[in-house]
Amino acid sequence: MTERHDDSDPRLLTGAYSLDALSPEEAEAFEREAASSESLRDETDELTLTSTVLGLAVAPVTPSDRMKAELMAKLPLTPQLPRETPLSASETPETSSAEQVPDAPAASIAEPPASSGAAHQRAQSRWFTRPVGILTAVAAAAALFVGGGFVGSAVINANTTTTTIDASASQLAAITAADDVQRKVVDVADGGKATLVWSNDLGRSAVLVDGLSGLPDGKVYEAWYINGDGAIPAGTFTASSDGMTWHVLSGAMKSGDAIGVTVEPAGGSTAPTTTPILVGQSA
Amino acid sequence: MLELVTTDRGTTDIEGAEAVQSFESLLELVAGGDQQAFSELYDRTAPRVLGLVKRVLIDHAQSEEVAQEVFLEIWRTATKFEATRGNAMSWMLTMAHRRAIDRVRSSQAGHDRDERIGLRDIEPDYDQVSETVEIRIEHERVKRAMDKLTALQREAISLAYYGGYSHTEVAGLLSIPVGTVKTRLRDGMIRLRDELGVTS
Structure with a gap:
């Protein structure tokens, strides 16, 4: 047992380092020392392993379902570091997200900001019956269409009960954990990005938007499945107050359905009444 | 090693169950x-x-x-x-x-x-009822090893690891020199390592 109190001896710091009791600067300096001394490194490794036994002795705490759902939702948005040596990585369903992103906006149909005139309404009302291929162009056009309603006012989340959140959270977790989960990143009208995730096996999908704007009173977001039969309502939702908004679409998804989101009056509509803020096609 | x-409940081999x-x-x-x-x-x-x-x-x-x-x-x-x-x-x-x-x-x-x-609550309550046998055994093992430390070493390690205090803060809390804290942490951890049989 050493009783040296020589502050300059790095060996004296192995205990503090293993317990994360050094400042970041001290820890960095210590690691530099350890890099050039095998015996210092060995002692440090052993004491760090010992500290994890202290960690194992702590009583476990059960996390909320919501924590897992949010985490699983974030995985597709979180790239993994490359391996040092390329191994034959197990198959990943989405090798290149870039090629799945819709073509760059080419549309130039700049609509004037919504005046909600009847003619305007009519012009917008049937976008969903157009061939799916041009939906991305519509979405791009919608990017230029930033109505006054989008000005970020207070976020409303009042009419969603905790039970609904938890149920929807476990559905989201089920989709993101499915063996055949696929994803696609699409543009949102206000300039952000949304991620669509779906599983053809489950016939379910979800839309996730980081930082989705809140809507004024009397408006909600509504999701749609769009295919040859038109647009099928797939549930309404509001923006989350804490960053990530997600919505698990109601109803069954068929492979190839497009997924869209519009702004609708509270309670939702049976057919879309505005241009979508985002659209993407599943595969 | x-x-x-x-182990947790899942690792127990159940016949017929997937490994x-x-x-x-x-x-x-x-x-x-x-x-x-x-x-x-x-x-x-x-x-x-x-x-x-x-x-x-x-x-x-x-x-x-x-x-x-x-x-x-x-x-x-x-x-x-x-x-x-x-x-x-x-x-x-x-x-x-x-x-x-x-x-x-x-x-x-x-x-x-x-x-x-309060500071006195920093040390975990090893006696609380645990969910699984494995965790209870783990608690018992750590508790026994912790008992082998001096009270001063135990206090410094608990403040650092469970309390999240830096060695400088621990020194301030206990009104002792930082050098003394470093020594207590290291000597205590070495003792724990030996009690727990940890080798790398």
């Missing part, structure tokens, strides 16, 4: 982008990770936030885990403890927490 008791994968092999799958493997790894380790983070941070909501960051980092850096020389549980808990410490030192969190708990 340290013999960490990282349960080790945390190391799950991490290997996670490194390949396998979300299903990640989901399983999460289910089996999240209570441990959250338990440790919450031990340091106290506040539940903040602890979930940090635990979530830990798991995202596990996802992100699983490619860097060396299964041949590391213990997966140890790797994850080290990450969890560092993240919790970062949070407690970088924000108001530490201050708020200090107002909610």
Whole structure:
């Protein structure tokens, strides 16, 4: 047992380092020392392993379902570091997200900001019956269409009960954990990005938007499945107050359905009444 | 190699049941982008990770936030885990403890927490009823090893590891020189290592 109190001896710091009791600067300096001394490194490794036994002795705490759902939702948005040596990585369903992103906006149909005139309404009302291929162009056009309603006012989340959140959270977790989960990143009208995730096996999908704007009173977001039969309502939702908004679409998804989101009056509509803020096609 | 008791209810061999994968092999799958493997790894380790983070941070909501960051980092850096020389549980808990410490030192969190708990509550209550036999055994093992330390070593280690205080802060709290704290932490950890039979 050493009783040296020589502050300059790095060996004296192995205990503090293993317990994360050094400042970041001290820890960095210590690691530099350890890099050039095998015996210092060995002692440090052993004491760090010992500290994890202290960690194992702590009583476990059960996390909320919501924590897992949010985490699983974030995985597709979180790239993994490359391996040092390329191994034959197990198959990943989405090798290149870039090629799945819709073509760059080419549309130039700049609509004037919504005046909600009847003619305007009519012009917008049937976008969903157009061939799916041009939906991305519509979405791009919608990017230029930033109505006054989008000005970020207070976020409303009042009419969603905790039970609904938890149920929807476990559905989201089920989709993101499915063996055949696929994803696609699409543009949102206000300039952000949304991620669509779906599983053809489950016939379910979800839309996730980081930082989705809140809507004024009397408006909600509504999701749609769009295919040859038109647009099928797939549930309404509001923006989350804490960053990530997600919505698990109601109803069954068929492979190839497009997924869209519009702004609708509270309670939702049976057919879309505005241009979508985002659209993407599943595969 | 340290013999960490990282089994949980799932690892007991049940006849006819699918063989349960080790945390190391799950991490290997996670490194390949396998979300299903990640989901399983999460289910089996999240209570441990959250338990440790919450031990340091106290506040539940903040602890979930940090635990979530830990798991995202596990996802992100699983490619860097060396299964041949590391213990997966140890790797994850080290990450969890560092993240919790970062949070407690970088924000108001530490201050708020200090107002909610007294120093004397820092040391964990090893006698509380545990959920599983394995954890009870683990508690017993650590408790016995901790009993071999001097009261001063035990106090310094508990303040640092469970309390999240830096060695400088521990020195301030106990009104002793930093050099003395460093010695207590090191001597105490070496004693613990020997009691627990840890070799690398």
